[in-house]
Amino acid sequence: MDKKALALLFYWQNKGIDTIVIRIMTRFAIGIVIGAGIAGFLAGGMYFYFAKSDQGDFSFPFSIKNPLAASMKESTPEERAAEALARSRNIKGLYMTADVAMDPGVGASRLRENLIKLADETEINGLVIDVKEVCGPDYDEERLKKLIEELKTKNIWTIGRIVLSKDASQIDVHPEWYLTRKAGANSGANECARKAHIRAARPDGKKASVNFWRDRRGGYWMDPAHPEVHAYILEFSKRMIDMGFDELQFDYIRFPSDGDIENAIYPAYDGKTPKYAVMKEYFEFLNKNLKAHKPEIVLSADLFGYAAIRAGDVGIGQRVDDVGDNFDYISFMTYPSHYYNGLHLPEDPTRGLPALRYDAVQARTNPDIVVLRTLQVARDFLDGKISTSSFRYITTLSATTSTTTISAIIEQKSRSRARLRPWLEDFYHEADATAGRPSGAKKVRMQIDAAETVDNSGWLLWSAANVYTEDALKKE
Template sequence: MLTRIHRRKKRGNRLVGLLVAGGALVAACLVAVFFWQPQFSFSLPDLNFKGKQAAGEELPQLLALRDPAVLMPPEEKAEFVQLGRKQDWRPLKKEAVKVKGLYMSGAAFNSKKLFDYLVGLVDTTELNALVIDMKDDNGYLSADFDIKLARDLEIRRHRGLNAAENMQLLFSKNIFPIARIVVFKDPSLAEKKPELALRKSDGSIWRDRKKLAWVDPHNREVWEYTVDVAREAAKMGFREIQFDYVRFPSDGDMSDVVYPYADGNKKEDVILEFLRYAKKELEPYNVFVSADVFGLTTMTLDDMGIGQKFEKIMTAVDYICPMVYPSHYGVGNYSFANPNAHPYEVVKNALLDGLKKKGDAPVIIRPWLQDFNLGSPRYGPAEVRAQIKATYDAGLDEWILWNAGNRYTEGALLPE
């Protein structure tokens, strides 16, 4: 009897001891969490973008990833400027990806519904990249960038989602992020700082056919502001900076446009020097640099009056992205009365022309393809897929789809 009582006491003492130890462990964890939490920073995964995720690797659900408690491995960190929060920053590894991507507007980047939809589309198909507006055609910014000029001029920005959390989600799914930065078509900067704007002969601000003002491509302050936006995008974690509207204007009353800062250089040389400057300034950030050009640049011999000469631009960037939209070719181009009705032939011929100009140069040609309707016929899965096939048949393996409203033809995409 005494022996049984003694055994019960020993078991009771052990239970009490375990409870005390467990309580101490919980308390220690709570203290650790309390002191660790203020040091929380987003961190990025190992950037091996050969696939969306390693075989057999389980990724959290889309919405769950919006919870900051879902952390990625701490191998590499990036600085995020959203909400004024900054962490220690260092460049990420520079690793190339064979891009199959979509365009995402700044508004979509800041809309939970659209952002999650487009991320889901990339995550469930052959796609692996998103080209996201960081400075759009209106000059609006897509995040709270630490740029004095933008603050002083109160440049408008799209608001909504937390940019840092968006980037974390892209990295968690191994989606390659490319920042689209519109360069010389910048109505916001031109209107708020008119001394940088193109002028009419009477001294007033010149505007294009859509009544939008442009800044002078010759002006170094414009170059610096553009590169400041690119730097901030790189610090957010974008792996490539893509410059769009890196050209002189092409429509409106071109006979009455005055370039206040013209220095006698050819337009094509002004564009070339800007791209060289931007690429050099971005070298410390380990990002790729690309430039969007008119599709016609692959077949024309001159700069078309806008400063875009394929052979020159390709020497200053890692990727050159001709917009070979069939609807943008005219009657007789590639011997077609209606090039828009021949998406395969137009895209293939345009890219073959580009490859001839490229020669042995290390630049990579990555075309923008048409996923929108302009003229006849209307584009569906067959027309979009024909352009993708033409890209492959021309010997290229990268492409991006464009739809300004982010409404893509899902039926044209192969499942993952």
């Protein structure tokens, strides 16, 4: 046996295996320390190299291939828009007032938390939050951002509600935007007297001495044809997009509908151009500029329920023909209690449904039928199954009913990509119950089921008090 073998044998016999392991581990640790030092030296050298670069270019002077990074490319605007639309499908939302959303008080906080709780525990997955109401912009930036962030962490779809034509906040600083009065005095109190804090002030503190026209409720109206009004709404809408809303919903997208309109003077509208043409131009302006600002922003519009079932613009510029191409969703206000003249519809030959002749009481007694038939007509029109919004069904070359001439168009073509997401009523329950009509959870559920039968693109519940009928909602 040579000397090396004898030495190793002697080592094993006298030191034992434990000692050897300890020595090996010690040398391994020393190796790690030395390796770390070398790595640190190299890293420092690289930093010195890049920091001293004249161009401040921190790209490596050699190629490093990362298959994972190469496969992850930034999505296109079109892809982001498509993804947002996919996420917006089947939103079931509740309306939240600006006061409930912004007020830190106990009462408002309790209501706000309850709405969020409903979204946590039921089928509700969206909230429509007032940020600009009939009196003007009404929000606290810090609180609104915090609320939106909270809702997003809970995967709740956020919709900012923006009132367009009705706005009292600029009467002192921009009186030239508003309708004025030819003669006579306004009836009724100022609708926005309690919201004086959101009224923009002039530097000199003076009030405008103008005889503004006001509607029956005492509300002020901006001229929807005024280009500066368009710019004002656009800039506000962009701010709301930047606040983080998933969707913007526009309400009062029309000319005034009540009050002594014959005494109103428009500063920009010429009185000759069809009102629907004015609104169409307005819609196109908003769509083009807001989608350019953020391609994935979803846009929706609120329309009277009657706009779905009447031809033309009903005298206020709201025409389904013009809305559908400029908004992703149309939210008809299909409140059964608001069909003051009833619901009159011709026969639906495609579905085999009879003509409908409801008066106002019958409309409230049959909330599901009102929602169903209204949305069916709207959907058929948008899908090109009706030649105009006056119910000319495309079924035969020539036919006549007692109220409508049916005129066929051979080629059916979809008019709009817009989906229907109606407003449903969650109010007037006591009056309905007293009259023996469907009320409470039954009434709300009847409307929901009807809405889901037609389009199944979601629905929204309206309660001005922000108190909702939880028993009508499915648990999740």
